[in-house]
Amino acid sequence: MESRRRESTIRRTIGGEKGMTNIGELVLMCQPLVMLFTTAAEELPACQRVCGDVEIPYPFGIGPPHCSREGFNLTCNKTEDGRGYKPFVFNVEVINISLPLGQARIYNAISWQCNYKNLSYFDWHLNFINTPYRLSNTRNKFTAIGCQTLAYIGDPTNVNNRYQSGCVSMCQNNKSLTDGSCSGMGCCQTSIPAGLSYYNVSFDDNFDNSGVQSFNPCSFAVLLEEDQFEFQSTYVTTLDFYYKNRWPEGKAPVVLDWRIGDETCEEAQRNKKAYACISNHSHCVASPNGPGYLCNCSSGYRGNPYVLGADGCQDINECDDPRTCSESATCTNTPGNFSCSCPPGTHGNPQNGGTCYPNNKLSLTVKLVIGISISLVILLSFCLCIYMVHERRMLMRVKKRYFQQNGGWQLLHEIRSNQGLAFKIFTKEELEQATNKFDKSSVLGHGGYGTVYKGILTDNRTVAIKKSKMIDERLKKEFGKEMIILSQINHKNVVKLLGCCLEVEVPMLVYEFVSNGTLFQLIHEKSHRVPISLDLRLKVASESAGALAYLHSSASPPIIHGDVKPSNILLDDNYTAKVSDFGASMLVPMDETQCATLVQGTCGYLDPEVLQTYHLTDKSDVYSFGVVLLELLTGKKALYFEGSEDEKSLASTFISAMKENQLLQLLDSQIKNEEDMDVIQEVAELANQCLNFRGQERPSMDEVAEKLDRLRKFKLHPWVQHPEEIERLLEESLNYHETDTTRHYSLEKKAALDIESGR
Template identity: 50%
Template sequence: MVLVIQLLLLICLSKTKPAVSSANTLPGCQDSCGGVPIPYPFGIGRNCSMSEDFELSCNATNNNEFAPHMLGNIMILNISLSLGQARINSPVSYQCYNKTTKQVDNNTNWKFNLQDSPYRFDHKKNKFVVIGCDTLAYVNISDNKNFYLGGCVSGCYSPKSLIDGSCSGIGCCQTSIPKGTNQIDFWFDDNFNGSEVYNFSPCGYAMLIEEKGFTFNKDYITTDKLVDKNMSAVIDWAIGNTMCGIARTDKTSFACRSDNSICLNSSSGPGYLCNCKKGYQGNPYLEGGCRDIDECANQSQCFKPGKCHNLPGSYKCTCPFGWRNRSDNLRECELNLALLLGICAGIVGLSFLGLGTYVMLERRNLSKVKEKYFQQHGGWVLLEKIKSNQGFGFTIFTRQQIEEATKNFDSANIIGFGGHGTVYKGIIRDQIIAIKKCKIVDESKKKEFGKEMLILSQINHKNIVKLLGCCLEVEVPMLVYEFIPNGTLSDYIHKKQGSSISLANRLRIAQESAEALAYLHFSASPPIFHGDVKSTNILLDQNYTSKVSDFGASILVPTDEAQFVTLVQGTRGYLDPKYMQSCQLTNKSDVYSFGVVLLELLTRKPVIDVHAPEEERSLSCRFLLAMKEKKLQDLLDDEIKLEDDMEVIMTVAELAKECLNMKGEERPTMKEVAEELDRIRKIKQNPWGQEYHSKDKELLLGEVSHNIVIGHTDYFSMDKEAAESIAAGR
């Protein structure tokens, strides 16, 4: 057991290494004090510095923290070997007027004496600064040969005249110090004691500071925050009093010890400095102190595809096979054309052969895919119809035509996003068109798509966007419509808030849209249910005539009632509640959605307000509640409330209320809605019509009035007496 313990102790002792000093200090010497690194030729304690001039002490400060000190009491903040500089603590001298004793309290014990040392104050980085509104301070300067007396006066009448960052004499002034300065002290002029300005400027200050680290602040004038504060100043240092040429002759005293060091003459006075050569870093005052820099650690040294190789004091970039270093920039590589030309010549022939084969196969595959999609979507049926009917205004576009028209579906050509696809603006044969790129197509409708295009293409109504053609060579067919330039009704209502929209224009747009939907329901063969009526699907042409668009959700009315059941689709806020419950789309579903559009025209409010309370988020719910509580005026757009047309507006509101009836069978048809809107417009256009409407509103809104309109299409073209006579007879 004893032998085992002894063996373990021997192993532990053999692995114990002596403490190694920092590479910037002599072995066994303290390498820092208070967090400040102490590089050689500086050192703490005897035999740790180059000479007594560079011997530092590690003393406690007023804050009970340790810091390095030079020449007894000058505290060092940091040391730079490469610049030959050190940053030192620079106390602020002050004088403050005591309004109680009417005396001046001051601290002017600022005096630095660097004579007979390798140190001097840097004349470029330091400034003598005076702060105060009634302050004059003098500075006494010496450079061993000459003595200088300078001063700086600072004044101001009130804090309002002070400017942060400005040290030009108002509250703050500064002056330079001469080159080679090694002794400075300064004092205040007693005649400038602050007795006239103590109420807003209690103190004056004088200091030698590093200009870069100082910015004047107005608070320095109005408070005493600079009292007992320390700033920083910069001192230069150098080795000896000779230049490099002479210093090198004495090998024993020459300070540049590292093999990879260079000697530089001091720019601030006699003496010299040592630096590491380019490509090396470390301490040039120590043997082996300058170490090679691994330039290749920086990945940007060599431009790709070059590879970096570190060399002593340098690096080089090598290029891979087929490349060579550029003659004008060895960090970059260029192709070795002479080498690659022969290789490329052999590859080109094979590449062309392979490419030709690939293109041929791809074209064949693409052609098969196009033909497959074309057939799936009923393209042959549609094509035969077009060929057999020369007057048939419908075109089957190729995929290439569509891609060229939209610049390969460039996002800059997007003019709208629908619930069923994206709409692009394009140009084909100098005609501006709108191309709808659908997201999905119902698998059950693929074979019937061509037939449906035949039907939709025959829709010809002035208030319905004309379907010009389609593209069937893609997985999801694309539809081509006439281009409508003035955007959507939604944009016109909501995004142009502040623009004027008269009641007459609103009624016109509503009637035109209603006539378009009535045409789809009653005149198209077979009838068509739109399925997604909303303000974004009503476009406005150059004359602001309404055009119903986006039949992405539309269905052709089937003969089999069971086929009415369809997947619920549409837009939140416009959806027929009964359709949501039964999944059965009817013509009354479009009526409900149109009723919501009427509300938008009356109120210019969003259909869904996500910021409103839950029970008021839906515009239709808010409207029905307002009608019930007879508070419709609170919901109306201010612009039409100012018009003297409240009876007309109430009539439109009642019509909207009928359209929003929860029982679909009790809603009017779109034909009845269109006729009612036509009648309301005529009332609006004829003053006597408004008067008559006021007399018997119930008659105009009721079934009797509706029968008059249906039975006598020229009712409003009659004179007033004839009209009243017919109404009375009914």
């Protein structure tokens, strides 16, 4: 603005004028190049400890470098207004210093802007960069006084985290001003952030203040100690805030937080030569305003924790205060503490305002009350012990009953008879400890019949623990026998059953832990989505088929899975397939004449023939595995939505595509461009045969596994095949008509422990 002029004659800055040395340089100039370590600065001569009416405790000092720690040197100068000698940090007057709080109060200059004919102003900044001082964010507030006034406070020196804030004060006339209220009407206050070592003040002169010049001659802004300020309406209408407050003219108090260095207490204590807390009975505390530390005397001591000797931390004689103990009590001072004792023949608590009572004054009523109270406590404790013993015995009986109901005795007998059997009966406490009492953070997945938890046993083995919701009561007696059968399954592509817990209402199963998730996650979940080559798809399919073929043909007795799907095919770190949940879908054979009243399984994978006959066969697993092959080929789910709200069956869509010779449209884009489309066509034809509506016309799992194994070997090593074998592999058409060998089982053989694996 044309009328704007700077009052440079009264402008005062710290390190802000051209040619002046900044704070960091001044600190270095004030320190010696080499400083000898001393245990107590007061013991050295020529150290001034008082300036005017202000005490200068170490680590602060006036005089030679050994009188203060680095960065804490002060000067004792005469004030410009003739108030005598005062200590100064650079050109800023120090009011007082607090060792326990780690604070110092100084006088800060008030910035102003006056609304005379020619706009004049005076702005100020404090610069404590590279010094032990920071502006206290808990004791200070940035304060602006005036009407139509906008004052800014900021720190432009921190390039990475520049700070700027402001405070706006508005009023239309002097009648709206209220003494003691600084809420925006003539007065405004705002906080500052922690760690601030520099700030400057400026005014926004774009505010239209033409309507308030008649009663508001000047506006003021300053960072000041909040507790020392109380707004008066005359601060707006006169110049009293600058000239007639209780502080020196043009000044206001502000609080500095100081600290020793930038180290933590642990780091400082390792550097014994530079460690500041050298007094006996002193300790280190972290600085409340940024990095660094302070020293305090321990409880029961006072003095200067930064020095040794008589001025260091000394024991407080609490007995000098007559209020420490009651009048009749005896006070005994001890190092760092004290004790109060009643005179002989009396009792009570004579400390902290207590009283001593004569022993013979204890009435019979009081004694009776005390006796009854003690008796009641003893009686209640005895009853509580009896109750706890009773509850423990009840719990043991419940565990024993569950153990017997779940076939535990039979299982124990089988384990003792088979000494080489690697199968363990776990206690409930062992599994609770392994899963942190079945905490939610240990959950691997949820299924229709229960939850799967990840557990770590005492021998550091990681396992999967299946906690079921229900089980058919008719199956409990045979549960132990079935566990022995399942534990003897030993196939690299079948998840190993390690043990079970029978002392709960519904038995829990303990399996080996497979770490790399499920085939469902690999194919369908984006978080697990990785490029899946045809080789990997054939590998997983071949290994899964081999595991199911083993269960159907080599297990004794044969086991039908009953719920084959990608979420029940687990993958380890090498993407080796491991079939899971085979024990949960069928635990024990029942009467062949019985029929299930509820079809169990998963929609999209369930054999349509089972829905008509209610009989589960090994060909039911073949159908479900055919759907798994489709998911590996197409990357689609068994039931999916595409462009409409209608649910589509992958199996029916695939069968239609095969009839119309449109297989290529269904294939996953990752394998569409595979050179060996003949192998893909063979897998598709195998899947089509597995999905035959008539179970007898489907291939057996042995034949499916053999076919996939041949295709996988051909894909991996096409150069080692003989021409005749290649022709046989690519042109072979399987016509499977298995009638007599098809195994039938009633669906009621399935146990209610069917858990959809979440791994």
